[in-house]
Amino acid sequence: RTTIAAIFADQEALGGQTVTVCGWARTIRDMKTFGFIELNDGSCFKNLQIVMDANVLDNYKEIAGQNVGAALIVTGTVVLTPGAKQPLEVKAATIAVEGPSAPDYPLQKKRHSVEFLRTIQHLRPRTNLFSAAFRVRSATAHAIHCFFQDQGFVYVHTPIITASDCEGAGEMFQVTTLDLENVPKNEDGTVDYSKDFFGKRANLTVSGQLNCENFAMAFGNVYTFGPTFRAEKSNTQRHAAEFWMIEPEMAFADLNDYMDNAEAMIKYVIRYVLDKCPDEINFFNSFVDKGLKERLEHVASSDFARVSYTDAVKILEENNDKFDFKVYWGCDLQTEHERYLTEQVYKRPVFVTDYPKEIKAFYMRQNDDGKTVAAADCLVPGIGELIGGSQREERLELLENRIQELGMDPKDYWWYCDLRRYGSCRHAGYGLGFERMVMYLTGVNNIRDVELHPRTWGNAEF
């Protein structure tokens, strides 16, 4: 038994050989005495053309009468057909029906809208779009691991359930064993968490960063790669409630080290995907985003821009007539501003650095001006923010003051502060949104179409 990918990869050697492939029929054409099946097994983007002959197959009628979507096992001879539309086909000696498909199979040989496909998420991996998106997703994950492993980063696993809110935005899904209809209360009316499984309020992690810092202070360079959760009600094309994040953390490193590493990582991943997924990228380039390939090749071979938040705000203020939300120093940049900077001003990826401390998280290192922090977001055309990161505050006193200022409970962060008491050092890290990276690599413009079962506001059916 082999795969369609293996047949195409090794076609010269396989000409005239007998193979067995298992897959699902994309189309079935019956011309009475002979017919064709386009078979797909998910191993690659290509379909395999199966030729069936009524004189050869004693169950010809049964096979020709199958509906699209049927699961078939085909044994036959590989015939090279140079000059034809497809370089090879398989002349079937036997075809067995592993599982027939009902006549109301909803995927037909036409382009279905992405909106329709979201209503049949269990079947959409069998379409060209999802087949390509998910193989790119797989290759992207592999490339990320290769990049960090080759540089000696240790892959660590940070917990999914946590008591701290890394980003301090309060957008957490609570995890509890308390009966919500009958919540135990303290005398002062607050929830009595001592009766809860963990004895305190716990939630799904919004970021593994704080735990990653624990690892970095022992291993130097580390990264985590796992699911993260945000109870954001933003119903946009770029936000999901469950998404994956890659979070490297580097000891004895500063903001520039983070940006250098992130830029090299993105270029590496682009080159890897262009190299390993040519059929998929050609498909996206033809049907989803016409400039994709050229743009990716350009990004992989040119420098990213870098601009301070203060300078970026000056540029944006001059163009305030173009924005719904008017920009001023101190405001959080909206997607429209981020996209304007990267698409209109720089026309390539750009790191915006040194944001006002009020709009960034408590752990970011304060700059000497007293107003900004050593943060950097990487913005890319078509997406906006792809990466968020910073140099971390390694000075105990400044960190403790910031925790107090923000009204956070220092008791919750005692272990995090401890790192600053025992061998503290400069360190920096970042978070790459994995789905946004896949969107960037494919040109797919909605996060709902790079996750099989997206978790967004009001959606958890599948």
Ligand code: 4AD
């Ligand atoms: O900018 P964020 O919130 O940064 C952090 O969580 C840091 N603790 C990371 C770190 O320094 N280790 O999130 C990082 C990235 C964003 O740039 C974005 O790409 C992605 O995660 N992201 C989301 N992707 C999809 N849906 C959402 N709701 C997202 N929120 C953030």
Ligand code: MG
């Ligand atoms: Mg961010």
